[in-house]
């Protein structure tokens with residue numbers, strides 16, 4: 124009887140041996156470790172020891188991510204940044220300049236090496252737009268409109284004065300104010316913004 128079944132027995136023993144090897148566990152440390160680029164300290168450790176299949180263990184390991192520890196990340200740092208100037212009025216290229224910018228170290232990775240900066244041309248209409256922008260920091264489009272004597276609803280009194288000069292006469296009507304020019308009358312609402320242009 125035994126003699127007849129021995130090949131089956133051999134297969135069973137072999138299978139059991141295979142299964143034994145496949146279930147062999149191994150201890151590995153795996154996960155992510157955060158190392159400070161500045162001081163080299165591991166400031167966060169998300170690794171842990173695990174018992175995994177021996178074959179899987181070879182594939183697992185510790186991933187090291189470089190960053191800044193809380194101490195180094197809070198320190199300010201200075202870096203070179205090239206600023207490419209472009210006139211927002213006419214689109215002319217204003218050249219490139221390298222500037223030192225100071226920021227928190229932890230933000231340094233997100234700062235692009237070159238940025239585009241809006242800077243009006245130094246002559247003509249662009250220069251006037253640039254002066255308005257520098258003085259009031261209004262929107263570029265608003266400055267450009269004022270430079271061409273354009274006014275619009277929502278403008279404040281400074282904007283109207285810059286575009287058209289001082290009014291000939293001012294009249295208070297309740298909480299509103301009317302500014303009279305030669306041909307037009309501008310009404311400012313209680314908020315001080317233009318609500319009507321006649």
Ligand SMILES: [Zn+2]
Nearest residue numbers: 159162192195
């Ligand atoms: Zn550090």
Ligand SMILES: [Zn+2]
Nearest residue numbers: 210213244249
């Ligand atoms: Zn320009």
